[in-house]
Structures are given as structure tokens and as C-alpha cells.
Amino acid sequence: MLIGLTGTPGTGKTSVSKFLERKRHWKVIHLNEMIKEEHLYTEIDEKRDAVIADMELVGQRLEEIIGGKENEVIILESHLAHYIADIVIILRVYPPELKMRLKARGYSEEKIRENIEAEALDVILVEAFEWCKRVFEINTTGKSIEETGQHIEKIIDHILSGSEEELSEYKPGSIDWIDLVP
DSSP: OEEEEEESTTSSHHHHHHHHHHHHOOEEEEHHHHHHHTTOEEEEETTTTEEEEOHHHHHHHHHHHHTTOTTSOEEEESTTGGGTOSEEEEEEOOHHHHHHHHHHTTOOHHHHHHHHHHHHTTHHHHHHHHHOSEEEEEEOTTOOHHHHHHHHHHHHHHHHHTOGGGOGGGOTTOOOOGGGOO
8 A cells, every 4th residue: 555645845754754664664665765866857956956756757666666565555755745646644834843944954045935835825735635535634743753653653554444534633624824824
């Protein structure tokens, strides 16, 4: 089962997926790393310090990796995961906290502003609704990696057991930062 772990940069995707990889031994595909390492991109956007993924090549490569492993839990970690996985968990964070996290990473003011606006306007949530069959949200504001990991485990365990009706606290659209848009 492929589960996308997505969200605006800085919401905790990489940290929590590495935690789950160690704790639960779930296979995690760090998509952004794979795209860069395997040159699965069409160009480099130097202004935004990013690569433009070739989603067709990415899809082909993922089929090679995942083929025949549909019964295993595989987490696809990336801000692009919602373009690929049918089930996604979106990590969210309060925009002022996101700003602090991105500053600590050394992001430019322009890139910080772009990501804060994307988080406040629910950009990934809206895209996930267009691309995915099942969408869940977790507010990571003030939560440790372990706490966030427990929420993800709960969601995945309920999906595996067929008891998703018990996941109402992760209902998409329950997190709203729109009043914070500058």
C-alpha cells in the first residue's frame, strides 16, 4: 500500500518519515532525494533553488521499485507525493512557526513567503483533493517528531484494519490558516 506523506516544505515530512522508517520498519521512499540523485528532472530552476521533476520518469521509476509490493506499507515522502499516491497524509503547521523553521534552514525571504502563503491558502490540500482518493491532515504545530509519528501510525493502522470512520480528527479541511494570509 502506497501512502503519500506530503505537505509544504518545513512541516516535518522528512524527519517523521525517517522516524517511522526506524520504528516501524516501513519502507520510505524519499522522493525529492530520488529525483535529484537519479536525475529524474527536466531542468533546474536556479532562481527558486529547485529542480523541475519529470513526473513521467518518476512514475516509471516508482513502478520499478514498488511493483509486486502492494501488500507492504510504503511511504512516499515529498511535497509532490499527492500527485502520485491515492492515499495521502498532509502535514500542516501554523504559518508563523513554519516561517521560523524555514528561516532556520536558510531559505530566502522570497521562498519563505511563497511557502507560508501556500500553507495558509491550503495549496497542497486543494491539489490533494484533485489527485487523491483519500486525504488526511495532521497539524504538526508544537508537536514532536514522535507525536507526529504516532498520529501517522494511527491513520495507517486504521486504514489497514478498515476502520477509517474512527479518523474524524484528521478530516481534511479542519485546519484553517486563511486569516493569516498577508
